[in-house]
Amino acid sequence: MRDWPDSAELLTFYDHNARKMPWRVGPKERAKGVLPDPYRVWMSEIMLQQTTVAAVKDYFERFTARWPTVSDLAAAEDADVMAEWAGLGYYARARNLLKCARYVVTEHDGVFPDTVEALLTLPGVGPYTAGAVASIAFDQPATVVDGNVERVMARVFDIHTPLPAAKPELTEKAAAMTPRERPGDYAQAVMDLGATICTPRNPACGLCPWRSDCKAQAAGTAAELPKKIPKKPKPIRHGVVYIAKRVDGAYLLETRPDSGLLGGMLGWPGSGWTEGHAPKHDAPIKAEWKTLNSEAKHTFTHFHLRLTVKTALVPMDRKPSVGAFVLEDDYDSGNLPTAMRKAFDLYRGT
DNA sequence: GACACGTGGAC
DNA sequence: TGTCCAAGTGT
CATH class of the missing domain: 3.90.79.10 (Nucleoside Triphosphate Pyrophosphohydrolase)
Structure with missing residues (x-):
């Protein structure tokens, strides 16, 4: 077993197995180095916060059809945006979506910033979303850590520290794994892996391109990682x-x-x-x-x-x-x- | 660090 | 049915 899995192996796997999504560019364009529209990447990433791809798809189509550019969204009525978001949940995202669009228009001439540092100043954009937009829309080798990445790293390195205490260590591993080449595709590849193969329950280790390099797979602990602090009961x-x-x-x-x-x-x-x-x-x-x-x-x-x-x-x-x-x-x-x-x-x- | 903050699907 | 969970952020 290697000490570190090979990011190139995962990228090859991604090239053949990438899930189709409305905000992604197709394989042919991607091979030519075409990057997706930052506005669409940002929109999708905000919607995907704590929300499944299946739930997001229709909302993304409706939002981008109604407001095709960040300037269109910035000019929208608050009530229209909130009504369009109804049913998707976490409504602070919708309020921040509009706030962010207006901020980008007034403070950045309607052009999304391309660095993690600048993206972090935007309302509703935290460490995950800043990294995702920087890598996917601007081809920057940013570290992207979401729940999928946490799970994959905890398993690949067989880390038993419970979340959220394990977050810094998992982030460190994720940063060390991130390649200079195709960082956006790599980020999406790890997330696809976590969503389809390295799943929370019953992981399909037999189909995993990193199977032979995974320490939890070798130890037989994959299914029980990552450890988490138990939740309080709901009143x-x-x-x-x-x-x-x-x-x-x-x-x-x-x-x-x-x-x-x-x-x-x-x-x-x-x-x-x-x-x-x-x-x-x-x-x-x-x-x-x-x-x-x-x-x-x-x-x-x-x-x-x-x-x-x-x-x-x-x-x-x-x-x-x-x-x-x-x-x-x-x-x-x-x-x-x-x-x-x-x-x-x-x-x-x- | 802990908690508030939605929803629908999977088991 | 009830619990867990999903591409997190703000306070």
Whole structure:
């Protein structure tokens, strides 16, 4: 066994097995040295943060069709971008996406910076994304460390230190492995490897191009790496939402505050969400409220939510204390974050 | 370092 | 059903 796997072997494997994705250039162009559009690389990398390729594809197509350049995106309305992001999760990404686009236009003449250092100054761009954009869009030998790379490095070098304490050591290994040639393809190759072969459960070691150089494979420990600190259990929080339909078909919605959970997104007015029972609150408009028989259930990263749904039909002349009515023709439950959409689906009986 | 921050698919 | 997990960042 070699001390270090060969990055060239992985690149050859990648040339034959690269997954097709809308933000990647095809094999023929790549062979000619054509680099992908930095705007598209950046967009895809933001969307891919903690999110699967399958979930991202359609969102990426819609965003780039609607806003083909960073200048187009910078000129977009906040509400349109948030509505387009609805359902993808981690909504701070969407707020930072727009902030970043406007920053690139005003401070960089609409041209994405090409160094890790400069990329790190952009909103929503951290160490991973800066490295990914620098290597994939600008052919720079940046170190790219995501969850896949952490897992692959932990296995190749049989590192048993649990995450996140192991991160510096794994990053060091990843940096030492990164080749000067085709760093962007190499980064994507390791991530493809982690997503398709060196998977968290049941890794397909028999298909791995690095099998003969992998220390965990030799030790029989691949499937149990990387070690992780156990997670805390999720508490259950309760809340109430109010779905008011006006007689003309309009719905009462509010734009949530920019900070915090579902920040900047549309939602049904309601109570806060707390353990035990929903906190005291007022209805957003005077009406004959009826409570649905079942609750809307949803699970966030760190708690389970059970929403009591109250509904009412209200006359034209009533004024809400919070939010605003959205006309029937402008209403689309697809513009709501999933927890809010579930409450609506329960109300409609779907 | 620890925690907040979404969602849907896999097992 | 419940838990784990995915191309992380900001505070």
